[in-house]
Amino acid sequence: MSYVSDVIEQVKAKNAEQPEFIQAVTEVLQSLEPVIEAHPEYEAAGLLERIVEPERVIMFRVPWVDDAGHVQVNRGFRVQFNSAIGPYKGGLRLHPSVNLGIIKFLGFEQIFKNSLTTLPMGGGKGGCDFDPKGKSDGEVMRFCQSFMTELQRHIGADTDVPAGDIGTGAREIGFMFGQYKRLRNVFEGVLTGKGLAFGGSLARTEATGYGLVYIVDEYLRCHGDSLEGKTVCVSGSGNVAIYATQKAQQLGATVVTLSDSTGWIYDPAGIDVALVKQIKEVERGRISEYAARREGVTYHEGRGVWVTPCDIALPCATQNEVLIDDVRALVENGCKLLAEGANMPTTLDATEYLQANGVAFIPGKAANAGGVATSGLEMSQNSERLSWSFEEVDEKLHGIMVSIYHAMDDAAKRYGHEGNYVMGANIAGFEKVAAAMMAEGIV
Ligand SMILES: NC(=O)C1=CN([C@@H]2O[C@H](COP(=O)(O)OP(=O)(O)OC[C@H]3O[C@@H](n4cnc5c(N)ncnc54)[C@H](O)[C@@H]3O)[C@@H](O)[C@H]2O)C=CC1
Numbered sequence: 259m260s261y262v263s264d265v266i267e268q269v270k271a272k273n274a275e276q277p278e279f280i281q282a283v284t285e286v287l288q289s290l291e292p293v294i295e296a297h298p299e300y301e302a303a304g305l306l307e308r309i310v311e312p313e314r315v316i317m318f319r320v321p322w323v324d325d326a327g328h329v330q331v332n333r334g335f336r337v338q339f340n341s342a343i344g345p346y347k348g349g350l351r352l353h354p355s356v357n358l359g360i361i362k363f364l365g366f367e368q369i370f371k372n373s374l375t376t377l378p379m380g381g382g383k384g385g386c387d388f389d390p391k392g393k394s395d396g397e398v399m400r401f402c403q404s405f406m407t408e409l410q411r412h413i414g415a416d417t418d419v420p421a422g423d424i425g426t427g428a429r430e431i432g433f434m435f436g437q438y439k440r441l442r443n444v445f446e447g448v449l450t451g452k453g454l455a456f457g458g459s460l461a462r463t464e465a466t467g468y469g470l471v472y473i474v475d476e477y478l479r480c481h482g483d484s485l486e487g488k489t490v491c492v493s494g495s496g497n498v499a500i501y502a503t504q505k506a507q508q509l510g511a512t513v514v515t516l517s518d519s520t521g522w523i524y525d526p527a528g529i530d531v532a533l534v535k536q537i538k539e540v541e542r543g544r545i546s547e548y549a550a551r552r553e554g555v556t557y558h559e560g561r562g563v564w565v566t567p568c569d570i571a572l573p574c575a576t577q578n579e580v581l582i583d584d585v586r587a588l589v590e591n592g593c594k595l596l597a598e599g600a601n602m603p604t605t606l607d608a609t610e611y612l613q614a615n616g617v618a619f620i621p622g623k624a625a626n627a628g629g630v631a632t633s634g635l636e637m638s639q640n641s642e643r644l645s646w647s648f649e650e651v652d653e654k655l656h657g658i659m660v661s662i663y664h665a666m667d668d669a670a671k672r673y674g675h676e677g678n679y680v681m682g683a684n685i686a687g688f689e690k691v692a693a694a695m696m697a698e699g700i701v
């Protein structure tokens with residue numbers, strides 16, 4: 259058995275109840291096989307055994323009182339996965355499905371994604387099985403204060419810098435920042451995605467969605483094509499989905515679908531972004547309301563976005579939302595490119611099917627890295643106590659996405675797998691982390 263297969267088996271045995279973590283590790287390690295073969299010193303240094311084990315896992319009680327006066331208890335997590343190239347960095351997910359395995363998969367992916375940005379950020383992720391949906395602002399505030407009361411002792415601007423993810427937007431980050439400052443008596447860039455009035459960066463809100471479209475645009479440009487006139491399917495209707503839709507349409511594409519956990523909409527005229535923002539960001543309502551308010555739109559219960567014919571698919575909701583039947587439909591309908599806005603939205607078999615059928619596949623750790631890259635730019639602004647203009651941040655974001663495309667494309671070519679961006683992104687992200695871990699000794 260090869261060193262890589264051996265470590266994958268160890269991870270499966272040790273983490274049998276964490277399927278998403280096993281899935282992420284399997285995908286990354288398998289694609290690193292040629293790099294590991296070229297570097298026998300990695301095995302001697304136990305590099306892979308160390309990289310799949312978080313440096314620290316923190317799990318804690320989050321008690322809070324709801325509006326009816328009842329005590330509620332949730333389970334909070336922070337996985338500080340790898341600090342070889344910088345302070346831990348990664349979002350906080352608030353969703354009832356959150357468990358240790360999901361946070362570990364997200365933290366593991368974050369190591370390589372953050373490395374791809376070229377900025378000095380290690381990998382981490384956290385969250386809680388709390389559901390902000392249907393809660394009052396007061397309940398969300400009391401929850402966030404309780405969550406931060408424990409988390410604050412483990413984080414800091416040079417130690418670990420959390421941010422948003424599913425269920426954690428500007429409101430939640432504001433409440434958490436307020437509690438951190440109150441308990442630690444220090445005003446520092448301990449979180450990113452902050453409001454503009456207290457150290458947030460312009461363009462961080464838009465960054466993940468815009469970055470996704472920038473990398474797609476660079477891929478198309480390098481293949482003599484563009485977004486002009488393309489039909490695009492997007493899933494989700496949160497932060498990433500909204501700004502990916504906006505940028506794709508600004509560059510001449512028509513986005514015809516969006517979804518949430520209850521259903522999806524088809525709008526052949528192209529999504530009205532202002533209406534989605536009103537429903538999702540202001541009213542915190544359901545995507546079904548979009549169909550009720552706009553002519554010519556159909557609403558479907560359940561999942562099903564990927565049966566819609568499109569040139570480009572951008573899954574922007576959650577993990578494992580693109581299954582084998584979905585990709586069969588996409589291929590059948592002539593889809594030419596899938597880029598992951600969400601983290602690991604495509605299952606392993608679906609990914610392989612796309613690659614085998616000539617669909618370009620850009621994995622999340624490259625395609626959605628614009629969010630954390632702009633968080634890195636927010637950290638730089640906080641450190642120098644300055645704020646850059648929207649145009650300046652957006653231009654840097656664009657440059658980073660273009661460089662990620664070429665880093666992943668070059669790495670795939672260097673190892674003889676041109677066009678395999680899963681391999682390219684994993685290898686390019688791994689190389690810097692591996693070099694740092696080797697230099698830092700057995701820690
Ligand atoms: N916000 C960010 O900067 C970044 C987010 N991501 C990833 O992008 C994805 C979306 O995150 P955000 O837009 O920030 O979250 P969000 O909370 O703003 O939106 C999430 C969207 O996904 C939908 N969704 C969640 N679970 C679902 C399910 N089981 N089935 C169908 N739809 C579901 C929600 O209804 C919502 O529309 C996640 O995978 C996240 O990890 C990745 C990089 C950065």
Ligand SMILES: O=C(O)CCC(=O)C(=O)O
Nearest residue numbers: 348349421423629630633
């Ligand atoms: O902006 C950040 O620090 C984290 C973004 C994130 O959670 C992600 O890239 O999945």
